[in-house]
Each structure stands twice: as C-alpha cells, then as structure tokens.
Amino acid sequence: AQSVTQLDSQVPVFEEAPVELRCNYSSSVSVYLFWYVQYPNQGLQLLLKYLSGSTLVKGINGFEAEFNKSQTSFHLRKPSVHISDTAEYFCAVSDLVTTDSWGKLQFGAGTQVVVTP
C-alpha cells in the first residue's frame, strides 16, 4: 500500500515570489507520481507527472517538480507565482506493480496556495 503526505496544508505567498509545495510518499513498489491542481469549483487538472528517467520534471504553467528516490519526495516548485495560481494542489501516487491496484490514484491531503499582491 502507498501513502502520500503533503507537509503543508496552506502556503501563503506573495505575487512574483517563488513557492515550493512538499510531498513525501511511501511505497514498497514502484509508483507513478503526479501533481494535480484544483481551482475553485472545478475538477482536477494534471500539472506534471514522473514516470521514470530525468528526476526533474517540467509541467504546465511554469511548474516543475523534482523526484528524489532516497528521500521519497516529489516537491513542486514555481519560481514566480501569479494571482491565478491560487488553488488547491494535490500530490498523488499510483502503484505500478499490484495489478489489483492498477488505475488507483492515492492522493495527499492537499495544499492550499493563496497568492496575494
């Protein structure tokens, strides 16, 4: 079984400042890792994903994330945020090995990013 921990429930940040959202996971098997964003009253949109290969992953809207296997982390960063980045961000993992679990996404609790001028 996997678990996902998002270490910050809320992150206030000023416009044009950098932001980092922390995500740690635990799993005994290989996993896919994802970051999703949810704007108010909307569904979830995929920001980026890590499957294999380069540990630095670039996504949409200027976001990037770094996979660190030794620390079992997948932190999300953006060098300069905009007001429009105010949203809930979810880290998620999916088991690649256990066929009964294929397709399941295990989400972290979410991090609310609030960008102010």
Place this chain on the structure above:
Amino acid sequence: DTEVTQTPKHLVMGMTNKKSLKCEQHMGHRAMYWYKQKAKKPPELMFVYSYEKLSINESVPSRFSPECPNSSLLNLHLHALQPEDSALYLCASSQDRGFGGLGYGYTFGSGTRLTVV
C-alpha cells in the same frame, strides 16, 4: 476532443429520490473512474471501469450504482442517499488502467456538486 463532460453540474435531491449522474468522454479512453470529494478533502476513489467492466469497487454503499453502457459513457445511479453523501462527484478517464495508459495521467471532469436534503 480532450474533455470529460459531466452533467448535471449541480443536483439537489431528497433522500427518497432516484437520480443519475452522467459522464462522457470521446478520447478513446478505456478506463473510467468515479471519485467522491468532500469539502477541503482529497478525492476518494469509488469505482473503476476498465473496458466497460467494473474492475474496482471501493466498498461503496449499494445506494450508489455505477453503470458503463459503452466505452464513452459512465453513469452513477443514486437512490436513497443520506445528507452525508453530499459532495462533489468527479468522473475521470485514462487511456487504460495499466502501466502504459495511466502514465499519461487522468483527465478529470468538472464534477457534479450534489446536495442531499
């Protein structure tokens, strides 16, 4: 077409009513999912359909009844719900459940906000 369309967007129903939520995608995805999301919480998986067959039921009460009539359509039939079932119901799809398909990530719909009175 790269969208998952959910209808209705909002639904208010009494505890004795029967209603249905509808989800449609035309991306050729062969895995479709229902998630439930309570306020300020991450989505929780309810059902997974793979090639129109129910693959995963996360011990969901029988008052929720999923149906996948064809590869593009997913329904969730609701009957005798309780007020605690009020939530945002999200539909999602992926190319398939497995290693290759899930690597492209899910596409989520905007959800149906359900209120049970």
